Structure formats: structure tokens, C-alpha cells
Amino acid sequence: MSSTKILYVFLIASFCPGQLPGQNLIPNGDFESFEQCPTDEGHFEGYATDWVTFFGTPxxxxxxxxxxxxxxxxxxxxxxxxxxxxxxxxxxxxxxxxxxxxxxxxxxxxxxxxxxxxxxxxxxxxxxxxxxxxxxxxxxxxxxxxxxxxxxxxxxxxxxxxxxxxxxxxxxxxxxxxxxxxxxxxxxxxxxxxxxxxxxxxxxxxxxxxxxxxxxxASLVPADTILLAGQSYFFDTTAYRSYELEGSLVSGGSRVFEVPGFYEAVVFLDECGQIGTFTIEVQDCSGVVSRFDDSALVSTDYCAGDRLSVVLPVAEEVEYYIGQQLVAGTLTLDTLGESYVYAVHTYCGILDSAVYNGLDCSQVEQGSCYYVPNAFSPNGDGANDRFLVQGQCQVQSFHLEIFDRWGSQVFISNNINNSWDGVCRGEPCVGGVYTYFLSITFRDGLAAFQQTESGEVHLVR
Missing domain, CATH: 2.60.120 (Jelly Rolls)
Structure with missing residues (x-):
């Protein structure tokens, strides 16, 4: 899950509970539309739009x-x-x-x-x-x-x-x-x-x-509908319809559904009796959120030009977007700048988000002598396969230790040119977040200065 709060306007298809009434196949059945105003008796054809007559003068x-x-x-x-x-x-x-x-x-x-x-x-x-x-x-x-x-x-x-x-x-x-x-x-x-x-x-x-x-x-029977708990459904009684829900007549208008579950509504039509049924499914988004695996999207800095691969897990009714572009499977990033990625549920909206920031690693920031990436993907594709601390100043001493979530050491090095390939005790480490402790002493001419830090690195499988 992203450790950075994101304020971002995200457009998804609006969800509109219910269905518009069936189309009246006589558009001017109410005689409201006209080609020209009548001024005398017998004015009909050529006056009321689309209507014609065979004999006489309506x-x-x-x-x-x-x-x-x-x-x-x-x-x-x-x-x-x-x-x-x-x-x-x-x-x-x-x-x-x-x-x-x-x-x-x-x-x-x-x-x-x-x-x-x-x-x-x-x-x-x-x-x-x-x-x-x-x-x-x-x-x-x-x-x-x-x-x-x-x-x-x-x-x-x-x-x-x-x-x-x-x-x-x-x-x-x-x-x-x-x-x-x-x-x-x-x-x-x-x-x-x-x-x-x-x-x-x-x-x-x-x-x-x-x-x-x-x-x-058939067009007067609303389609099956999915609501979120607390949303309302509008029972449209135009076109001479009425409804029955859970054995009780519905007078029309909006009804709020608070309890998750499935509700069957029966549709009646004047003079014709029952003409069909439809289902209203009420979902609880708190359950959807709790079941979602939020470990896939982690805000990450990476070196632009080196591909960062993010595997997007499959989840029911969940789609992933980079910006407003739909993506699926494995997301590959290699561009400079920030990319906003979202996990979006069809009915519950955004479940998770992350920012992937492509940095220009060829230019270390002014005033800094090194750069520590916060993610790598040891998948053998030749891009971003190793965790490597990069420095441009003269290094006098270097010490790096990496630990898993249980505190077990998985990597140690005293050489800045040594990189971690994501292997723990001879076996590939599982994907997830690891903690590092770093101490570097740099020499600037005759002077030496030391920098220490700790942080997290995300191993992406």
C-alpha cells in the first residue's frame, strides 16, 4: 500500500443505479410536437408531427x-x-x-x-x-x-x-x-x-x-443492478408500471438499501399483470477493501531508463489504471517523472494507489554523494535486477546491511560496488519490504565526512 497520500482527480465511468424506462415507440404520442400551428378545424396531417390520416378531417x-x-x-x-x-x-x-x-x-x-x-x-x-x-x-x-x-x-x-x-x-x-x-x-x-x-x-x-x-x-423490465450499502434505487412508475419487493408493493420513487444482500423485484404492467423480475444486489465496500491485497502498489523511486516491473494481482471487479489508461498483468515503467497508479473497484472506487517516480540517476542531486533506490525487481530481465547504492564522490569506507521483516540479516557488504541480487541464504527472497542500514565515509580532498541512514527497499517479484 502506498505510504504517500495522493490528491488526484480520477475519472471513472459513473455508476447509475436503475434503468431508464422503455422507449415509447410513438414519440409524438402526446401531440405536443407540431410542424405548424392549427388555425381551423380539419387541420391535422401536416400539423401534428409524424401523424397522418386516411379519410376525413380529424x-x-x-x-x-x-x-x-x-x-x-x-x-x-x-x-x-x-x-x-x-x-x-x-x-x-x-x-x-x-x-x-x-x-x-x-x-x-x-x-x-x-x-x-x-x-x-x-x-x-x-x-x-x-x-x-x-x-x-x-x-x-x-x-x-x-x-x-x-x-x-x-x-x-x-x-x-x-x-x-x-x-x-x-x-x-x-x-x-x-x-x-x-x-x-x-x-x-x-x-x-x-x-x-x-x-x-x-x-x-x-x-x-x-x-x-x-x-x-421486455424493455419495461429494469436490468439487474448492483448498489453499495446506503445507496438508493429509483423505482420508475412511468409507462404504467408498478413493483413488488419482498412481498410488499412499492409505490415508486427512491428507496435506500442499507443491508447487503440480493433483493428480487417483481414488475407489473397495467392490464397485463406480472411481466418480469430483476435483481438488486447490495454490496458492502468495507468487505471489498479488507479482502484486497494492498501490498502490490508501493510508491517507489527508480532510475529512469532502467525498467521497473510491477505485477498487478488479479482481483474480482478490480482494474488498474496508470493515470486514466487501463493496464493489466505486469506494469513496466522506465520513464522520467511521476506515474500515478490506481487499483479501482467497479463499484467501490479506488482501493489503493501509489506514485512511481523515475529519477535521473546519471546526475546525483547537488550536495549529495550517493543515491539509494527504494525498489528493484530481480526477475532476470537485465533491467533493475539488483539493489545497488550509487555514489559519485570518493568513498573511503562503506557498510550496508539488509534485514527481512523478521529481523534476519539477508545481505551485508563493505564494498559500494557490491549489489544485492535478492537472494537470501542461497534461495530467492520473497517479494516485499526489506530494511537497510547504511554508513558511508567520503573523502573530499584532505577532509573526510560520514553519512548514515536507514530506510526501506521494496523487492518486487
Whole structure:
């Protein structure tokens, strides 16, 4: 472990618990985006972004335009935009009002899997209401019309008369065939089969539509997540989801997890029931830190040009960086200057760090006659294989002793040119920290002066 405290800004990938909600495949399902503002009834295609129609003249309302009779217009279910249209005419006397359809081309065909669709509808109490408010996913090349009626089997439909004068959601799950490239809202049932309630005011089923959505069900199940003890997870209840955790319903929002362990969350979707589960793993970083071998990274001075090899031990969820560059295996250093090395856990951050300082050993510092390295790597690669005290002044006497951590002497020399090869009593010494005691007498002309010191040297295996 480094004996030097390092203040250093280190950038690692941010960890964001949880998952964003699945993408709504109808980006302008809320009718908020527009190409131009409507100014009259019948303004729809070319006004509401991406929406098209087959027959009739649906109304788009936004930009302070609310139709010729704003008194009957409800507030949008959300935002400022919505649409109104006619899906049925009960008048037995021809010609009937042309049915109107709202269609949205998809960016890509659906996959052959499960989807959830929904739209919000507002029916007026003095208009015809039906049991045929329907959503269809279809291939645009296979549309079949009969007297301006699009005949198809819808994917979603209400099964009873809806309450009037309020926004009501129609939604549900269905299996896509895999080639559908268009969502269509309307009534796909022939006149004679449409179930309706008539009124004394009119024969048309005039209503309002807002907040159309389409999701891949699989995308609404969050991914498995890892947290640290004390972190929170955000249970996102958008896209009509709810959750159950440890047998209890979760109302949404953030929940703090203090106790390490594994938690299974169940995901539910309106009208569809349970759609999947995901796991929240809570880790305790104090245990991660205590299990980490912090003897690998030791702040070290070495001679630039002589390679210093540092073996980086393998540890689960731990990566090593020099600066911000990822390294692995054996780190080789030979450059002049300081190199900052970090051991980084995926979730717990920096576990250990060290500074490796490459010195210019060809120039002994002014006022000093010798240099003692604090690390060497006797691995036989020909670089920095021996521990050698280097001096440039005239040496009169020299004495060096090296001891292991238990106080046993492993090397002794009275010659500055003798170096230690990392061998202890005929066997390679284990890697680690050793203590040295040094005494040198130098001669400067007729004068002599003595210097003594003790310190540590790191033997790197």
C-alpha cells in the first residue's frame, strides 16, 4: 500500500443505479410536437408531427387553437396538444359522416414479441359512444378498405361503454407478428357490428384522443443492478408500471438499501399483470477493501531508463489504471517523472494507489554523494535486477546491511560496488519490504565526512 497520500482527480465511468424506462415507440404520442400551428378545424396531417390520416378531417388542437366550440373541449390529458375525431356515424340516412383514422408510421417494424399499447380517450355525454374504440398495429402495405372503412382485427378495444366527460385509458398487451410498421387508431368494425349508444343531439361518435403509447414489454423490465450499502434505487412508475419487493408493493420513487444482500423485484404492467423480475444486489465496500491485497502498489523511486516491473494481482471487479489508461498483468515503467497508479473497484472506487517516480540517476542531486533506490525487481530481465547504492564522490569506507521483516540479516557488504541480487541464504527472497542500514565515509580532498541512514527497499517479484 502506498505510504504517500495522493490528491488526484480520477475519472471513472459513473455508476447509475436503475434503468431508464422503455422507449415509447410513438414519440409524438402526446401531440405536443407540431410542424405548424392549427388555425381551423380539419387541420391535422401536416400539423401534428409524424401523424397522418386516411379519410376525413380529424382536428389537431394546440398553440391556443381549441376549435370553433372551445366550451366542449376538455383540457388535454397532458401538455397542451390533443386531437379530436369521428369514428362512427349512427345516422341510418346516407350519406354518413366519413370515419376518421389517426395513423402513426413507426420508425422500424415491430419484432415478433410482446408489446403494450395504450391511448387516452375523452367522450362527450351528448354524443354517440361505442364499444369500438380500437388500436391496430398493421403493415401499411396490407391495408384493406371498404367504403372508407378500414377492415381489420384490432389489437386493443374497449369491451364496455366508457364513462363520459372524463379521460379514460384503453390499454393492454398483445403479441406482434413482426412486420407491423404502423399504429392506427379508429373503429375497424363494420357499421352493422358496431355496438353503440345513441343520443338525441347527434348521430356521430365525436371524441378526443391524447397520450398514445407503444412499448416493448421486455424493455419495461429494469436490468439487474448492483448498489453499495446506503445507496438508493429509483423505482420508475412511468409507462404504467408498478413493483413488488419482498412481498410488499412499492409505490415508486427512491428507496435506500442499507443491508447487503440480493433483493428480487417483481414488475407489473397495467392490464397485463406480472411481466418480469430483476435483481438488486447490495454490496458492502468495507468487505471489498479488507479482502484486497494492498501490498502490490508501493510508491517507489527508480532510475529512469532502467525498467521497473510491477505485477498487478488479479482481483474480482478490480482494474488498474496508470493515470486514466487501463493496464493489466505486469506494469513496466522506465520513464522520467511521476506515474500515478490506481487499483479501482467497479463499484467501490479506488482501493489503493501509489506514485512511481523515475529519477535521473546519471546526475546525483547537488550536495549529495550517493543515491539509494527504494525498489528493484530481480526477475532476470537485465533491467533493475539488483539493489545497488550509487555514489559519485570518493568513498573511503562503506557498510550496508539488509534485514527481512523478521529481523534476519539477508545481505551485508563493505564494498559500494557490491549489489544485492535478492537472494537470501542461497534461495530467492520473497517479494516485499526489506530494511537497510547504511554508513558511508567520503573523502573530499584532505577532509573526510560520514553519512548514515536507514530506510526501506521494496523487492518486487
Amino acid at each position: 382536428n389537431y388542437m394546440n398553440c391556443d387553437y381549441f376549435g370553433q366550440n372551445p366550451a366542449i373541449l376538455p383540457a388535454p390529458h397532458s401538455g397542451t396538444g390533443l386531437s379530436s375525431c369521428v369514428w362512427f356515424d349512427s345516422d341510418p340516412t346516407p350519406p354518413n359522416v366519413t370515419r376518421e383514422y389517426l395513423a402513426y408510421p413507426l420508425e422500424a417494424p415491430l419484432r415478433p414479441e410482446r408489446y403494450y399499447g395504450a391511448f387516452w380517450i375523452y367522450t362527450l355525454p351528448f354524443q354517440v359512444i361505442t364499444q369500438n374504440y380500437q388500436l391496430l398495429l398493421t403493415n401499411s402495405a396490407g391495408l384493406v378498405f371498404d367504403d372508407d372503412i378500414l377492415l381489420a382485427v384490432p389489437d386493443l378495444s374497449n369491451t364496455e361503454f366508457l364513462p363520459t366527460g372524463q379521460w379514460v385509458k384503453i390499454g393492454g398487451c398483445f403479441e406482434a407478428d413482426g412486420d407491423e410498421d404502423m399504429l392506427v387508431l379508429g373503429n375497424f368494425t363494420p357499421d352493422e357490428a358496431t355496438v353503440y349508444l345513441d343520443t338525441v343531439i347527434g348521430f356521430t361518435d365525436f371524441h378526443f384522443i391524447d397520450d398514445v403509447s407503444l412499448y416493448r414489454v
